[in-house]
Amino acid sequence: MFIQERLQAAIHQLELGFGARIIRWLLISVALVGMMVCYDTRVYHAFNSEEAMDAAQLARNLSEGHGYTTDFIRPFSLYLVKKHNQAAHPAEAASTNFVDTAQIYTAHPDLANAPLYPMVLAGIMKVWTPQWKVERHKPFWSEGGNFRRYQPEFRIAILNQLLLFAVVALTFQLTRKLFDGPAAWLATTITLGSALLWKFSVSGLPTMLLMVTFLTLAWCLVKIEEAGRAELPPVRSLFLFALMAGLLTGLGMLTRYSFGWLIVPVVIFLVLFGGSRRSGLAVAAVLAFGLVVSPWIVRNLSVSGTPFGTAGFAAAEGITGFSGSRLMQSINPDMTAVYWLRPYGHKLIDNLSNILQGDIFHLAGGWMGILFFAGLLLGLRNAAARRLRYFAVMCLGVFIFVQALGQTHVSVANPEVNTENVLVLLTPFVVIFGVAFFLTLLDQMNLPSLAIRRVVISLLVILATRGLLSTNITKEPTIAYPPYYPPDIQEISGWMRPDELIMSDVPWAVAWYGDRQCTWTTINSQYEFYALNDYVKPVHGLYLTLITLNGKLMTECIQGGVESWDNFVFKTLVANQLPSGFPLRYFPEETLMSGMFLTDRQRW
Numbered sequence: 001m002f003i004q005e006r007l008q009a010a011i012h013q014l015e016l017g018f019g020a021r022i023i024r025w026l027l028i029s030v031a032l033v034g035m036m037v038c039y040d041t042r043v044y045h046a047f048n049s050e051e052a053m054d055a056a057q058l059a060r061n062l063s064e065g066h067g068y069t070t071d072f073i074r075p076f077s078l079y080l081v082k083k084h085n086q087a088a089h090p091a092e093a094a095s096t097n098f099v100d101t102a103q104i105y106t107a108h109p110d111l112a113n114a115p116l117y118p119m120v121l122a123g124i125m126k127v128w129t130p131q132w133k134v135e136r137h138k139p140f141w142s143e144g145g146n147f148r149r150y151q152p153e154f155r156i157a158i159l160n161q162l163l164l165f166a167v168v169a170l171t172f173q174l175t176r177k178l179f180d181g182p183a184a185w186l187a188t189t190i191t192l193g194s195a196l197l198w199k200f201s202v203s204g205l206p207t208m209l210l211m212v213t214f215l216t217l218a219w220c221l222v223k224i225e226e227a228g229r230a231e232l233p234p235v236r237s238l239f240l241f242a243l244m245a246g247l248l249t250g251l252g253m254l255t256r257y258s259f260g261w262l263i264v265p266v267v268i269f270l271v272l273f274g275g276s277r278r279s280g281l282a283v284a285a286v287l288a289f290g291l292v293v294s295p296w297i298v299r300n301l302s303v304s305g306t307p308f309g310t311a312g313f314a315a316a317e318g319i320t321g322f323s324g325s326r327l328m329q330s331i332n333p334d335m336t337a338v339y340w341l342r343p344y345g346h347k348l349i350d351n352l353s354n355i356l357q358g359d360i361f362h363l364a365g366g367w368m369g370i371l372f373f374a375g376l377l378l379g380l381r382n383a384a385a386r387r388l389r390y391f392a393v394m395c396l397g398v399f400i401f402v403q404a405l406g407q408t409h410v411s412v413a414n415p416e417v418n419t420e421n422v423l424v425l426l427t428p429f430v431v432i433f434g435v436a437f438f439l440t441l442l443d444q445m446n447l448p449s450l451a452i453r454r455v456v457i458s459l460l461v462i463l464a465t466r467g468l469l470s471t472n473i474t475k476e477p478t479i480a481y482p483p484y485y486p487p488d489i490q491e492i493s494g495w496m497r498p499d500e501l502i503m504s505d506v507p508w509a510v511a512w513y514g515d516r517q518c519t520w521t522t523i524n525s526q527y528e529f530y531a532l533n534d535y536v537k538p539v540h541g542l543y544l545t546l547i548t549l550n551g552k553l554m555t556e557c558i559q560g561g562v563e564s565w566d567n568f569v570f571k572t573l574v575a576n577q578l579p580s581g582f583p584l585r586y587f588p589e590e591t592l593m594s595g596m597f598l599t600d601r602q603r604w
Contacts, residue, residue, distance in 0.1 A: 035192075036161050040154075043471050044202050047153050048480035049414050052204025053512035056156060058110055059121030060515070063129075068115065069107035071511035073501075073519035075331040075528075077111045077310050078102040078536055084305035104501070104537045108517070111309025115296060116254040117206035121156060130155050132515065134486045147487050148478045150513070156204050163208035164201045168192045170215040171428040177222060178385040179436055186457065187435045191428055193465025194365060196416070200424065203417050207424060210255045214425050217248040217262075218388060221269055225387050228275030238277055239284050242270060246285035250292025256419055257311050258402045263289050265394035273387050314420075317408040319343035325409040329523045331532050344405065351404035355423075360400070364427045367463050368434040375437025385436070392429040399423050431464075483545035485594035489513040492543055492592070495603040500540040503529075505547045505565070521548075524563035525579070533583065538600075542584050544569060545595035569596070 047053050054072050061069050085101040103109060130152040135141035141149050171191045176184035191197070200207040220241045227233050227241070245266055253260030267282045274281040297307045306312050310328065317327050321337040337343055363369035376393070380386040399422045411420045438460060447453045462469070479485065483506055493514025496502060502518040504510050510518035519539070522528035533539045548565050551557050557570035571577045573596070578585055584598040 032165055032192075036158075038472060039198055040157070040161075040202070042475045043198070044149070044154070044157065045476055045478050046150055046480045046484065046486075047204045047512075048484065049203060049205065049410070049418060050506075050508040051410060051419050052156075053508040055113055055118050055206065056121060056152065056204060057508070057512040057515070058113055059118040059125055060132075060152075060512075061107070062118060062122035063125040066107055068110055068118075070110035070112070071108075071515065071517045072112075072508045073104065073108055073517060074112065074310055074328045075520060075522055075532060076313070076328045076333065077108070077304075078104060078519075078532070079331055079333060080111060080304040080306060080310065081109065082536075084303070087305065102536050104517075105499075109303045111300065111304050111306075112311050114254050114257050114311070116251060117209055120209065121159075124155065124159055125152070128155065134490055134513070136487065147485075150486055153204060157202040160201045160204070160208045163212055164197055167197070167208060167211045167215060167428065170212065170219070171432065174215060174219060174222070174428070175432050175435070177219075178382055178388065178432065179439075183432075183435055183439055186439070186461070187428075187431050189461055190364070190368060190431050190435065190464045193461065193468050194427060194431075195465070195467030195471055196365065196424060197427060198468060198471075199417050205417070205419050206255050207419065207421075210252055210259060211425055211428070213248055213252045213255065213259075214262075215428055217245055217252070217266070218391070218429070220245045220248065221266070221391060222384050222388055224270065224281065225273045225384050228273060228277075229383065230275075233275050233277065235277060238274070238281060242274070242281040242284040243288045245270070246288030246290075247292055249285070250289045253289075253293050254296060256422070257308055258406055258420075258422055260289075260293065261398050261402050262395060265391055265398060268394060269387070269391045272390075313338070314406045314408050315344060315347070319347050324412070325520075326523055328409075329520050329528075331522055331528055331536070347407075348401075348405050351407050352400070355400055355404055359403075359421075359423060363423060364430040364434065365464055365467055367460070368431050371434035371437050372430040375433050375440075378437055378440060380436070385433075389433055392426065392433065395429075396423075396426060399426065481594065482550075483547050483594060484509050484513075486513040488592050488594040489543075492541070492597050495599070496541055501537050502541040502543060503532075503539045504543040504545070506543075506545050510543060518543075521565055524561075525565050525568040526563040539584070540600050542598040543595060544597075549573075549595060572596070572598075 057072060058070055082102040100106065132152065134147050134150060136145055136147050141151060168188055168191050172184045172188040175187040224238060224241045227238050249260065249263050249266055252262065263286065266285055270282040270285060271278050300307055300309050313327060316322055316338045319337060320343045327333060361369055363372065380389065403420060403422050407420055410418045442453065442456060447456065489509055490513055493510060493516040496516055498516065502510055502516055503521055504518050505521050507518040507520045510516055519532065522532055544565070548569055551566035551569065557566045561567060584600055586599050586602050588597060588604050
């Protein structure tokens, strides 16, 4: 009898108690792993953005003990470092002896990336070191002897997909806190089915890490608001959460500099809804924020004389005189236009119109964005939900401004999946409040049966996740060619010594795949090239891909000016005529799949 009772109790626990929860979460975990395997088998693709490769090569340098240094050399970074060192050491600048004021003969300090994401990647690379050489014969990494996947990139994708699952879990917890269980499950399903979030998860960008930080920040604000409404608010808990809010905002800024602007909505939220201790909470958050970001700003000032390095000039990219990536490719830029306000106004207005007419309506896939904006007119009974929605709207305003002013050539190369797309961080908020509005409408429809209600909800899920469903139907190519073909890049880099400088139109790819110091092509093939080659560091190799080789014949190659790289390629390939005195005159006998390579001597 005793055994029978124990057996019945165990069955009861398995069906309704702790065992049921274990089985449920086990099934959820299996489903998530299945989704990841399916996506990575059919839709995964290699890195196709310079930001992802730049962060990855920086992380490798960190993991190998080379410090926060980069192999992707921006000519503008050389300009900033050289200018700062000459101002700091005028005696050396006036010396007739050569002094490496640009810090390129040694490891060049990185001035473009915020540090947190590369440090996370470096930690993963340290404990889980990948195979850096491309695999051309092993299954999965290759097919039929042809390269298909690069192991380090695939591991970075796995990390970001785990962060995506963390985003989904935080969305569930936040929605259940603000509303109820059914709303939480619906918001979680739609968030997990976002095609855009899955694209970011394999892009190699820090967006997933930033989104986890953002949702944790929102959770802290909800706890502060909840405690602030109590008759006897717990002072210690309030200040602890305020410090955490400032800390998380600072960590977000150290992941992506533009995230630091969120300290403004955070302070406003604390002042409005922090209760009787509102002023102290706001000060605590600002102090925590300042303590987190100050050491890194001091480092940048000591290296380049600027608080954010080359990233601090993002607003100047695209203004008159610095179209495209011209500023980053300039070794001796004329900075006059940077100090005028009118060009920034033109850039802001132009990009604002594009965002307000297009990007803003594509939030969370389109349908949820529509429900979110319509739901702004709906009053919410839950005070915490209502006040967090105010915070979301403030963040939306900040992100629109930041994205409009901070757009660079990166957004042109990859219009949707890039770190300058900060509006994507609002996806969980859009889904949460869009779902709340949808369920409110559904309750007012008085549907005749529960089955029809479930059909309507299923239709919403299908509409909101249709992008992910459609991408899994057809198999996508895994390599980002053109222009990137890692086997070619590693072969070219193998011809060069580690201390030799390469120039390329894809320097981020040479730095990542080839593990060689590579500078971006200067803005022209004449005086800017020679300014770098003769007075900074000699260029021993020139690698030009289809980005340059596919230039338009008339407008870019022939009429683009005799100093343009397009004209250089046209004369080299068509007329077989290199410019007189050009130092790189040798090319390999074998044909490269991805582009053209010139060097100073025969190396093969």
